[in-house]
Amino acid sequence: xxxxxxxxxxxxxxxxxxxxxxxxxxxxxxxxxxxxxxxxxxxxxxxxxxxxxxxxxxxxxxxxxxxxxxxxxxxxxxxxxxxxxxxxxxxxxxxxxxxxxxxxxxxxxxxxxxxxxxxxxxxxxxxxxxxxxxxxxxxxxxxxxxxxxxxxxxxxxxxxxxxxxxxxxxxxxxxxxxxxxxxxxxxxxxxxxxxxxxxxxxxxxxxxxxxxxxxxxxxxxxxxxxxxxxxxxxxxxxxxxxxxxxxxxxxxxxxxxxxxxxxxxxxxxxxxxxxxxxxxxxxxxxxxxxxxxxxxxxxxxxxxxxxxxxxxxxxxxxxxxxxxxxxxxxxxxxxxxxxxxxxxxxxxxxxxxxxxxxxxxxxxxxxxxxxxxxxxxxxxxxxxxxxxxxxxxxxxxxx
Amino acid sequence: xxxxxxxxxxxxxxxxxxxxxxxxxxxxxxxxxxxxxxxxxxxxxxxxxxxxxxxxxxxxxxxxxxxxxxxxxxxxxxxxxxxxxxxxxxxxxxxxxxxxxxxxxxxxxxxxxxxxxxxxxxxxxxxxxxxxxxxxxxxxxxxxxxxxxxxxxxxxxxxxxxxxxxxxxxxxxxxxxxxxxxxxxxxxxxxxxxxxxxxxxxxxxxxxxxxxxxxxxxxxxxxxxxxxxxxxxxxxxxxxxxxx
Numbered sequence: 001x002x003x004x005x006x007x008x009x010x011x012x013x014x015x016x017x018x019x020x021x022x023x024x025x026x027x028x029x030x031x032x033x034x035x036x037x038x039x040x041x042x043x044x045x046x047x048x049x050x051x052x053x054x055x056x057x058x059x060x061x062x063x064x065x066x067x068x069x070x071x072x073x074x075x076x077x078x079x080x081x082x083x084x085x086x087x088x089x090x091x092x093x094x095x096x097x098x099x100x101x102x103x104x105x106x107x108x109x110x111x112x113x114x115x116x117x118x119x120x121x122x123x124x125x126x127x128x129x130x131x132x133x134x135x136x137x138x139x140x141x142x143x144x145x146x147x148x149x150x151x152x153x154x155x156x157x158x159x160x161x162x163x164x165x166x167x168x169x170x171x172x173x174x175x176x177x178x179x180x181x182x183x184x185x186x187x188x189x190x191x192x193x194x195x196x197x198x199x200x201x202x203x204x205x206x207x208x209x210x211x212x213x214x215x216x217x218x219x220x221x222x223x224x225x226x227x228x229x230x231x232x233x234x235x236x237x238x239x240x241x242x243x244x245x246x247x248x249x250x251x252x253x254x255x256x257x258x259x260x261x262x263x264x265x266x267x268x269x270x271x272x273x274x275x276x277x278x279x280x281x282x283x284x285x286x287x288x289x290x291x292x293x294x295x296x297x298x299x300x301x302x303x304x305x306x307x308x309x310x311x312x313x314x315x316x317x318x319x320x321x322x323x324x325x326x327x328x329x330x331x332x333x334x335x336x337x338x339x340x341x342x343x344x345x346x347x348x349x350x351x352x353x354x355x356x357x358x359x360x361x362x363x364x365x366x367x368x369x370x371x372x373x374x375x376x377x378x379x380x381x382x383x384x385x386x387x388x389x390x391x392x393x394x395x396x397x398x399x
Numbered sequence: 400x401x402x403x404x405x406x407x408x409x410x411x412x413x414x415x416x417x418x419x420x421x422x423x424x425x426x427x428x429x430x431x432x433x434x435x436x437x438x439x440x441x442x443x444x445x446x447x448x449x450x451x452x453x454x455x456x457x458x459x460x461x462x463x464x465x466x467x468x469x470x471x472x473x474x475x476x477x478x479x480x481x482x483x484x485x486x487x488x489x490x491x492x493x494x495x496x497x498x499x500x501x502x503x504x505x506x507x508x509x510x511x512x513x514x515x516x517x518x519x520x521x522x523x524x525x526x527x528x529x530x531x532x533x534x535x536x537x538x539x540x541x542x543x544x545x546x547x548x549x550x551x552x553x554x555x556x557x558x559x560x561x562x563x564x565x566x567x568x569x570x571x572x573x574x575x576x577x578x579x580x581x582x583x584x585x586x587x588x589x590x591x592x593x594x595x596x597x598x599x600x601x602x603x604x605x606x607x608x609x610x611x612x613x614x615x616x617x618x619x620x621x622x623x624x625x626x627x628x629x630x631x632x633x634x635x636x637x638x639x640x641x642x643x
Contacts, residue, residue: 067531069527069530069531090533090534090535091533092533093530093531093532093533094532094533095533098528098531098532100524100527100528100531102522102524103524103528104522104524104525104527104528104529105528106525106528106529106542106543106546106547107525107547108546108547117529117532117534118532118533121532121533121534121538167532168532177531
């Protein structure tokens, strides 16, 4: 189908600087907004690298130097080992997907024509352009038959942004530059678009440079996060878990926020944490035997399962009958059911809301795998036990 | 006889509808000289205005030209042009050429200013998106800026066309033909019917001209807004239509 099989590029910044002439001197600030100071970092093929920082920190400048919308004053940028400064700017840009915050769809062209802008510039045959546009609209979740002949003004903000992503993918570029792509849509749509991009990326494995000022978005989207500070200095570069667990400077610690511990919860999943066993019994089991077992355990509840080992609910130790058999009606309080892919953040949130603040972890068929306690989550977040803290070099620059 | 009856009598006289001095021929002369000068003005002002709008350079010059053009009375421009045009052609230089020059001089400012402001006001995000995707500057201008700015550009063409049709009337004073001849001759012959018949024809031509460009403008606007059905939208990306 042509969408799946694609290449990805390696991007290397080597001591890249951008200084702006002091035509408008910025008093009290050593560098003009947007300046970049000796930036060196490497984005491996197929990864999402998020450039994040406060406004004026040079993140957008750094992005635009890759497709030469801005020329650096020092250093060089290599894409797949080739210095972009030696390439024809127009040809280079046609090989790099570009998405901006305001999308910039052409209002006088249909959605189909908008998606096919780069194929048209590359003079693909008309039939192939049309085919490609339809393929990409379907890929970003817009039914081609409905959207192809519409105009941008007839679409919602979220739909337009998807068209923007489809347009950037049109010529199957090995590299995508995304400049605050979801900054202009409401939080609910943004969340959905973020998830869709991650889903697409799992399939396409492009190299993506992504600019945002939102640290939460950076942590969610990035395989790698580059935190930049005013003056265009790279403060820290590494996987999001590392940025959160071990901020390299006071600036990074402040920028990621006092709740960085909580943010780390969204990076880990239930499957990353060791589960605990729990005392269980099946419906129809002799009650007396189950009562003896649960009183032998410090945890004050017995978990009742059905015949297929699927959890029904908790029975408080004191309410387990001394004789007879266990019946489903005895189990009253329930806990949230979690699976391996639930983030610890969601898990904790659900657990805090429940009567019994313990998560019940099940597998795909609904069978019990174990339980997750609040203490186990806390233990997983301790620095020495952080499951996400993979060793990765901190590429430093300047200060 | 009252004015209405005189005018009606003049207009319905079969003698007015034939020959070199007849209404059809004068109308043709008027339309012809207007079309020529509009075409020349478009050739001069449109590329310049689009280039200034795209690059942002020369905006001060454009504003200066526009203000100068607006402050010049048509009659004065024709009179000022005669000494120059007579040297080019001793016969036409005293009649048609100065009128043409005046019409072009007066038509350039609205076309230039609207082309320049129309393009300059195109959303910079569109230009940035186009450039970032690898459109060359010329492709950005012809593929994005001109189609999106077309309603504004045509607004300038509309002012220019109306201005030209009016100025062509004045040209008759200097012997350049057109519908203005009926006014000049009518006054000279003290023929009120001819004067007001001529006025009526000039007014109708000006209104028709304005209406024609306005229709183009409306089509362009619906295309640029992206709301049109296939046929209207197809007009927007094309070059502006000359003449009116």
